[in-house]
Amino acid sequence: MKAALKPHLLPFLALLTFLALTVGGAYLPLGPANLFLALTIGSSKTLVIALFFMELKKADTLLRIAAFVGVVWLMIFLMLALTDYFTRFPGSLL
Amino acid sequence: MTTEEVPLAPPEEQFVTAQQQRHAATFGMWIFLATEVLFFGGLLVVYSAYRIWYPNDFAIGSRHLDIVLGTLNTAILLTSSFLMAGAITAARLLDRRTTCLLLFLTAGCGAAFLTVKGYEWHTAISNGFWPASGTQPHGVDLFYSLYFVMTGLHGLHLLIGISLLVATSIRFLRGVSFSPNQNQITLLGLYWHFVDIVWIFLFPLLYFIGRSS
Numbered sequence A: 001m002k003a004a005l006k007p008h009l010l011p012f013l014a015l016l017t018f019l020a021l022t023v024g025g026a027y028l029p030l031g032p033a034n035l036f037l038a039l040t041i042g043s044s045k046t047l048v049i050a051l052f053f054m055e056l057k058k059a060d061t062l063l064r065i066a067a068f069v070g071v072v073w074l075m076i077f078l079m080l081a082l083t084d085y086f087t088r089f090p091g092s093l094l
Numbered sequence B: 001m002t003t004e005e006v007p008l009a010p011p012e013e014q015f016v017t018a019q020q021q022r023h024a025a026t027f028g029m030w031i032f033l034a035t036e037v038l039f040f041g042g043l044l045v046v047y048s049a050y051r052i053w054y055p056n057d058f059a060i061g062s063r064h065l066d067i068v069l070g071t072l073n074t075a076i077l078l079t080s081s082f083l084m085a086g087a088i089t090a091a092r093l094l095d096r097r098t099t100c101l102l103l104f105l106t107a108g109c110g111a112a113f114l115t116v117k118g119y120e121w122h123t124a125i126s127n128g129f130w131p132a133s134g135t136q137p138h139g140v141d142l143f144y145s146l147y148f149v150m151t152g153l154h155g156l157h158l159l160i161g162i163s164l165l166v167a168t169s170i171r172f173l174r175g176v177s178f179s180p181n182q183n184q185i186t187l188l189g190l191y192w193h194f195v196d197i198v199w200i201f202l203f204p205l206l207y208f209i210g211r212s213s
Helices: A002-027 A033-055 A061-087 B016-053 B055-062 B065-094 B096-125 B138-173 B184-206
Strands: none
Touching: A002 A033, A002 B065, A002 B096, A033 B065, A033 B184, A061 B016, B016 B055, B016 B138, B016 B184, B055 B065, B055 B138, B065 B096, B065 B184, B096 B138, B096 B184, B138 B184
């Protein structure tokens, strides 16, 4: 049991620390930056999980590209939709 | 740890080496996960658009969610990912008992998450936040529509993951397909961690709106 869990302890502790940070950060009066902070910490958590638990750190380039491409398509998807919603009406830009 | 891992068994006949077989399997799983990103991505786009249009209603809806339970659930899922990673390491060390124990514990965490989520759903519905109840502002309805659909689809993914975890550990306990290659459990781990990552983003997007003001 110990031998199985020990190599994963450090990433796990990092994840719990990020969780504490993100919940605390939600109550800081940062305005729109609250969302940015939450998403940055969420991305950091994702990076820890992807690199260590999902073994992308040890993976070759093909697997890393496959993982990265999912995120890239999501960004394109979001960007195309939001450029419309941000600009469709005069004054709708946040 | 890698030095203690057991050498791989001979691959299926269409592969030259066991490494190649594992590589093909994980590559396929990552492609599947990329399609899953887009599956949840559609909801994220709808969410972003309506959050921009109804910022105040989204904040009202979000403040009625219990952030303590949300944090608890996030911690449960992070723990489950930790246990899942441990199960894979144990499997590669050919430690069958530890593997099965950790798989069951991972499934237990998933079940605990769904129990808490069910309680939250129950509270939200009893408090009249069921969408289209006709008693709340349009934007709050939209927020709760997205809340139920996003957490519902995430819960469905967890349910599938829990079933696979239990089925896999029962097979391993019976001694079926517990080989040093362990592609099945590696792929199951990738799926489980992905579902965890989805929640990592749903949590702040649903629970954190307007908390600081």
